[in-house]
Amino acid sequence: MFTFVPTPIGNRGDITQRALEVLREADLIACEDTRHSRPLLKHYEIDKPLLSLHDHNEAQRIPELIEKVQNGANIAIISDAGMPLISDPGYRLMQACIAEDVEYTVLPGPSAVLTALAGSGFPCHAFSFDGFLPVKKGKRRKALEAAIGGGKTAIFFESPHRLGSTLEILADINPEQRVCVARELSKKFETYHRDSAAALWQYFQERPAKGEIVLLLDVS
Known part of the structure; x- marks a missing residue:
């Protein structure tokens, strides 16, 4: 399943407990910029494989990510800050999930x-x-x-x-x-x-x- 996970817009303490649980249990975390997200994940002692997912590669990454989820993987999607898709990457992936009938959920969080x-x-x-x-x-x-x-x-x-x-x-x-x-x-x-x-x-x-x-x- 894909889980679209909001991350703090500034203060790291604003991340939700549920967001942390999803990130800890994910098989893979797709980040807008892995260099930006790695310090946040390290702060919460989350060590998971990271994959870049941004405006310039989203279309190319989608088939790979869809296939992983169809094969049972749990993938968390995060942007640099706040809610994915809102002036951030993720829209194309969301559309692909709907078109391919792939399970996803969106967590509430900072905006x-x-x-x-x-x-x-x-x-x-x-x-x-x-x-x-x-x-x-x-x-x-x-x-x-x-x-x-x-x-x-x-x-x-x-x-x-x-x-x-x-x-x-x-x-x-x-x-x-x-x-x-x-x-x-x-x-x-x-x-x-x-x-x-x-x-x-x-x-x-x-x-x-x-x-x-x-x-x-x-x-x-």
């Missing part, structure tokens, strides 16, 4: 999307998540304009190197747009910055952002 939504203080009853914002400014502006017109809290992942540019675009669209920048969630330097787009643009111009960022727009 930067839901953590940021809850911590932002923005409306939680309806929201959209659209992964990483486009790199090109024109496409990014269109995505932000669509989100602002969507009528529900909008959530994106954003690079710290592009955050200033993105806040500038938001300030140009609507200087008073309510924005939350959730940074380094669950880690030592976790912060939530809530203010207008214009104010946050000014703030991060003076204090360049670092770390992993979730950007939220309150468009209620």
